[in-house]
Amino acid sequence: MLQMTSNGLWLERVSALLAAKEEFLVDKYLDPRHPLLKELELKDLQLVGKDKELADKDRVLRALYASLSWRITAPLRWLYDKMLPKSSKKASRETNAHTRT
Numbered sequence: 001m002l003q004m005t006s007n008g009l010w011l012e013r014v015s016a017l018l019a020a021k022e023e024f025l026v027d028k029y030l031d032p033r034h035p036l037l038k039e040l041e042l043k044d045l046q047l048v049g050k051d052k053e054l055a056d057k058d059r060v061l062r063a064l065y066a067s068l069s070w071r072i073t074a075p076l077r078w079l080y081d082k083m084l085p086k087s088s089k090k091a092s093r094e095t096n097a098h099t100r101t
Contacts, residue, residue: 064070
């Protein structure tokens with residue numbers, strides 16, 4: 001395989017092998033026709049779509065929390081939280097979690 005007669009020669013050969021391997025990998029995986037790159041591009045597009053969807057939902061939530069009706073009903077929500085026993089709150093949250101999925 002590699003003879004280590006001289007450190008410089010050995011290092012040069014290893015560098016050449018690494019460069020050849022790197023070139024092979026770049027050619028193989030950065031080819032625009034490679035199926036993994038196409039899949040990656042599709043995932044990137046899906047991610048952009050999800051980011052837009054999340055931004056829209058954040059905007060709707062901010063508008064809801066800033067609305068007059070949300071502010072007017074705040075005392076009722078606070079009173080409801082204080083009057084309802086904790087066990088009922090937990091059961092209600094579990095039921096809501098199951099119906100959302």
